[in-house]
Amino acid sequence: MLKKILIGVVILAIVAVASMVMMVGYANKIKGSNEKMLTSKNASPKKALIIFQPSLSDVTSLMANSIAKGLNDEGYEVTLNYPEKDLKYDISKYSIVVFGSPNYGGKPLTVVTDYMSKIKDFSSKKIIVFSTGADASKKDELEIMEKSLNSTKPYKKVKFLSSSKKESESKAYNLGKELSKE
Incomplete structure (x- = not known):
C-alpha cells in the first residue's frame, strides 16, 4: 500500500513539473507585435516606451x-x-524606457531579458525594470533583469505583487506619475 502511495506521489510530482514547464514555455514565447500608443495633448511631448511580456494571469x-x-x-x-525578435524602436527617441516581466521560479522571462540585452546604448535614459509575482521577499528576477542592461544601472527596480492587484495597480500608476516629475 505504501508503495502505491509513493508511486502516486511521484507521478503527481512529474505531472506538476511538466505542467509548470509547459506554462512557462508558453509564457516565454514571442507573442508578436501588440503596439498600443497613448497620445499626449502636448504639442511636443516627451516620450516613454514600455516593453513587457504578459503574464498568464x-x-x-x-x-x-x-x-x-x-x-x-x-x-x-x-x-x-511586447518584446519582439528584432529591435523595433529607436531608443534614442524616448526619455523613459520601462521593461516588465512576470516572475516564474524566481526568474524573469528570457524573451524580455534577451530583448533588453540587444539594446547597446541607454544613454541619458531613465530605465525602469519591474516584475510581477507572488513573493514580496524575493527580488532575484530584478537583479537578472539589471544584468541584461549591459552595465547600465536602472533608475528604479520595482516588484508588484500579484496577490494585491488593486494596491499594485495604484502603485504602478503612481510610479508613472512620479517618473514624469523626477
Missing part, C-alpha cells in the same frame, strides 16, 4: 498599462508593446 499587462496611464496623465506620449 495578465497582472503584468495591468501594471504596464497603469504605469503608462500615470505617465500619459502627466503629458507623456507612451508606446507599449
